[in-house]
Amino acid sequence: MPPSAAASSSSSSSPPPLEEITHLLPLLLLSCLTVKSFHGRWHHLRPKLLRLSSSLSTISTAPQNPLLHHHLLPSLLLTLRSLTSLSDCHLPSPPPSKLLTQSDLDLLLKSGLLSISNAIVLPQPGPASSKDDLAFFVKDLFARLRIAGPDFKKDSLDRLLELLHQDDKNSVAVSRDGDVACLVHLLDCGNHSLVRERAAEAVAVLSAASESSRRTVFEEGALGPLLRMIESGSPAARERAVAAVEAITSDPENAWAVSAYGGVGALVGACGTGSMPAARAHAAGALANIACFDDARRAMAEEEEGGGGAAAVGALVELLGSGTAAARANAARCLGILASARGTAFRDVILVCGGLRRLLELLREAADPETTEHALRAIHSLSASPRAARTLSSSSPAFLLHVAELVKNGNQGCQRVSASLIGNLSLADETKRAMSGCMPFLVKMLELAQKSVQAQEASARALVSLLSVKANRRDFVRDEKSLSRVVQMLDPKNECGVCKSFPILVVIALTTGGSGGGCRKRLAAAGASQHLQRLVDLDVAGAKKALQRIMGNPIKNIFVRKLERVNHIIT
Template sequence: MLSLSFPFLTSNPVRLFHFINPTAPSFSSPFFFFFWVLYSTPCSSACFPLLLELLGLEPMTPLSPPPPSSAPPATPAEILDLILQHLLPVLLVAALSVKSFVGRWRLLHSKLSLLQSSLADAASSPHWPANPLFVDLLPPLLSTLRSLQSLSARCLDPSLPAGKLLLQSDLDIAASALSLHLHDLDLLLRSGLLHHLPSAGAIVLHLPGPSASRADLVLFVRDLFARLQIGSIDLKNKALDSLLQLLASDPPKLAPIVAAEGDLPSLVRLLDPSAHSLIRDQAAAAVSLLATASDVSRRAVFEEGALGPLLRLLDSGSLSVRERAAAAIEAITADPTNAWAVSAYGGVQILIAACRSGSGSPAIQALAAGSLKNISTIDDIRSAMAEEGAVPVLIDLLLSGTLDAQKNAALCVWSLASTGGEEIRASIVREGALQRLIELLREASDPEAMEHALRAIHALSTSPAAAKALSSSPGFFAQLTDLIRRGSAATQQTAAAVFCNLSPGDDVKRSMAGCMASLIKMLESSKPASAQEVAARVLVSLLAVRSNRKELSRDEKSVTRLVQMLDPRNVEVGKKFPVSVVLALAAGGGVGCRRRITEAGACQHLQKLADAEVAGAKKALQKIAGSRLKSFFSMAWWE
């Protein structure tokens, strides 16, 4: 008010002080009261010279404002010198001399001491002027210290003329700014960037070439992460662009270096929903590359707490971000030691929702189904998946999803059925999964998809309801026959294992005679041992039909192979399996069948196996030799 009404008086504070000073010779209470009334009342400044004349004072000529400074901006070296040589020493003394907010100033004193030490360390490097991050840090630091200097002067007055609450707020703001400056400075010092010339490549963010040394890569990565934490939005964006280019050039090689030398927590923090959308999208892409590139970087991403933010992005991010988040989640959950954490973050519902039709892109559905497959091996999560309605969603994917979605859905059903109890298997069958899997097995052209579908059917076939349905389907056994004849080794074994869980009739067994030669070959394979077992079990079942025994005995190549497996010198094949097949073949197979086995040399091998007490060898030998003696006496009687 005074400055508005009487600018010619307030422009000279000494004159004003002289006017209101009680010790001034011209001061008297009535005149002072009259002045205060005028001061408190807006009026024209033209009347104020009359008041001065009544008081016996001469009007003062208003002081002109100082001309604007024409001095050039201070150089970084000058700013650093000003801070180290003038501001910090004064502030350190003032922080111990204040009369108000003593506790806050003691804390500020410790931060100022740390700042002085850190700045001195930075100034000792001859290369600091070439580091733009450090140079850009100096002006705001200078502003913060000048603000603290002003606040220290206010705190020296115990009466706190500006008000206690306002001063307290100003102190907290300045202290927070100082803490941020200390964080940025500490980051630069720990990274070692201040002690390197720009020619090293990291300071100016030139992407290292394929032949770059590890030292150059480490320096580049440290500079990138420094910019992610210190720079502006534009600088962060450029740093993330460079990081993505670096990782994309050779993910398996460079991802471990980034994980070891970069500040991953700072990258994970950029996934927060409050972060700038452009920065968040770029950070999601970088985290996804790290999670999918190598075991080392994937483990580091998980340990820094990225799974929770990634699940949130999958639930509410843009389409591109959701795809990247889904890829990272699938890679993280592929490690069983990480899969349990999905439940802790409430991720089961999110993953199921991502698999639903229309919830996102086909890629998201496939990746989310892969994540569900990964976590379905954990008991608690498996129960949660069943309760949250995962089974119907997975069944829909079996036919309506992409090939990748179908394969992951089939594997997830297999995992639920094989590791879950009978209740889960029964619920899967009730939801119609069995029929969908059979259709996928029949229509899929991808061998891997067929194998996954068959594995799921095998897991379900242990359920009585599923076994009954499959046993009454001749078309399904035709598929099994074809898979045993033409499938890969793994597919052949799984198909044979499915047959072992079923109870087909003789007509079905007759229709499967064409795969017996393939089963004999499976019996020859030394690895895995389970393949020999299921092949033997299927052969024994099929040889229960007389026509199948005759057909196999006519196959000289198969009989020769079977007998060679009886040879004790053939140590690659467990002897109990071919012995059980020979026993089934010799039982009621007719004279011609036993004669062919004998001519192939089975008796001598069976005798040695019987001496070694191999299960079934003695009985098989009796079957063959006994029939030969019976035939001999019969021929003698007729003669």
């Protein structure tokens, strides 16, 4: 109810609201029997007025509740006055706004605030509260949100946020028993700024709590008002709104709608230095959520053109150097997705903006596995650019040794991306020699990556690259465990899930170059020849070449064996 209406209804020149309501109700009950227009509606309205009359009879003994006496009763009085005006109207079609009277009374009665038991503020349900108690509390909160003034709306939203923060399971009750559409309506710019902020926070918590509550928020149309709030709200409101958008767009089924609402520019703007640190982090996360969609990338490209060539990417690269830990991780994730897109446009812009250097710094400084993986994936995506690949191949040994260390001790994602980088880059022999310590881990990756052909290929290519160095081949065959694993993977009877072509590539790499003799002997002694012969019979690609490499030149082998025999006799 507008404050002016409340003031006029409670002014000293007018009787108290309860007194006037008590006077109007008997007149309205009589009108229900005599009115001519919309007789059916009046017939349904009469029981509601009777219930209202019964509830009001207990008000004099009820506790003094500010919501009841300062908001609900004045609002009820305005509704009854409208109803009185409607009962005096004899036109065939009364004014459209009057048709809301019945639903207004429904709301007032259903809220339960007119009964003695609910005339006071309900206690916050505890963790052990029953489902019915929780549902009743939620319905009461939303009744207050629908009919109370700004101050009571803020109080009710605070209690709602307390409930949501108490337990993620409460979000299910709120989305099921509450009125999420009412919550979304509070995001509109016509509401008090503090009400909008708290409503945005509640929407953000709901969206992050569960898939079902997130879907409810999206289906009730929250995304549009939230994006508008990001563009025009207060700094605090923008932070809460962009957090909600990040949570909503975490589901791909929702993320596509941001570009449909024209909200990409708002998110790009929220990444800038004018926003609060937390808002920048959430905005980068939301951009990462939508970056896989062509429409969103096109919108970002348009932002590029409108921002001097580097609006979106420039803001993300800036975050890599000056944002919070969460902002840096989200910016790296988004840049990695953009760099992996078809075409070279985003990769070129990222490189021009200094993104590769910032990503290398982030990789070096990252304190958690998730940030490390995001930075590494972005670097890997950029390595598709020849310019970036040259820079990475000739970069400081510290970076490349870090990559080798991630093969050994990183999480599964970091191991795969690191292996892929080793296989893709043109590294110097000295660098490969320094990275040789990760070879046993690459063999283990190859053996365990049963369900991922991409991971098998990455580890095999990395091994082939490192085994191009003679000293690395010598070390590899001396490692009986690694050699045995490769040979076992060749066995046709071993259904380990590893594509046979990958261990074959490793065998070919081991038997290349000047150290081939010693490697061939060790491979043959480990049983590789027998397995390869069976693979040749099965017509597996590469098996014949690998077998020939192990067996060597037959004539040369006879000569070598005779020479060894002579040397043995002489000694």
